[in-house]
Structure formats: structure tokens, C-alpha cells
Amino acid sequence: xxxxxxxxxxxxxxxxxxxxxxxxxxxxxxxxxxxxxxxxxxxxxxxxxxxxxxxxxxxxxxxxxxxxxxxxxxxxxxxxxxxxxxxxxxxxxxxxxxxxxxxxxxxxxxxxxxxxxxxx
Numbered sequence: 001x002x003x004x005x006x007x008x009x010x011x012x013x014x015x016x017x018x019x020x021x022x023x024x025x026x027x028x029x030x031x032x033x034x035x036x037x038x039x040x041x042x043x044x045x046x047x048x049x050x051x052x053x054x055x056x057x058x059x060x061x062x063x064x065x066x067x068x069x070x071x072x073x074x075x076x077x078x079x080x081x082x083x084x085x086x087x088x089x090x091x092x093x094x095x096x097x098x099x100x101x102x103x104x105x106x107x108x109x110x111x112x113x114x115x116x117x118x119x120x
Contacts, residue, residue, distance in 0.1 A: 001063060003103055014101055020059035023070055023108075026096035032085035037073040037113035067106040074110060078117040086110040 003019070005012040024036050036058035060071040070093065076085050090108040097105050 001061075003063070003068065005102065014103070016061040016063075017056050019061045019068075019070070019097065019101065019103070020056040022097060022100055023061075023072065023093045024056070024059050026093045027072055027074060027089045030085065030088045030092050032077050032080035033089065034075045034077050034116040037075050068103060069107045069109065070105055071109045071111065073113050075114040075116055076112055078115050082112055082115075086112065 002013045002015045005014070027033055028035060038057045058073045062069045062071070072089065072093070074086075074089065076082055089110055093108050094105050097103055
């Protein structure tokens, strides 16, 4: 699936993988985020940090009617307030997607898959 944007010059199709990659990149830049987790590892109980090229495995882009919803699976740093980190990720992802791709996101759902203790 993809999002279609019609302009006076023609049509632009943006794939869900592009949206997921941009959203994942925006999320890992936020304070308190260790990395993205795979949505497949929920059943295993093991949270693996994804590399930049695999952000699409930790982000689901859903389209319902004319609305776009994003589900993100993240790993947070120990000692941070999880609700604040999640809120910052939501705002950052919405802002970056609007700025870079020109699309409005209706909801960003955050699923915290783990907490990592960082070495001093």
C-alpha cells in the first residue's frame, strides 16, 4: 500500500516502507530511546534492537479511509520517565513526517517492548 498525494504537477506515491523508515529514524533521535524493537518478537519475550536498515520491522503503518495510523515498538533507557519519552516520540514522529513527506498522521501508538540499562 502507499499514500497518494495529488499536486498540480502530477501524482506522488509514498510507500509505507518509506513512512516507516522516516518514522523510525525520527523516533531513535529522541532522548530516552535506546532503539526500535521488532514487532515479531512480542511472542518470544525477547526485544532485539533493530539497525537503521530494519526500522520497517518495528513500525506498522496502517491506512483507514483517509487516515494514517502508526504503531511503533520501542526500547527505552532505564531511568527515564516512560510516559514522557513516549509523548516526545509521538510529537517528533508527527512533526518529522509532516515536514519531510507532507502527510498528516492521525495517531502514533507507542508500544514499549523493553527497558535497557546503559553502561556508564
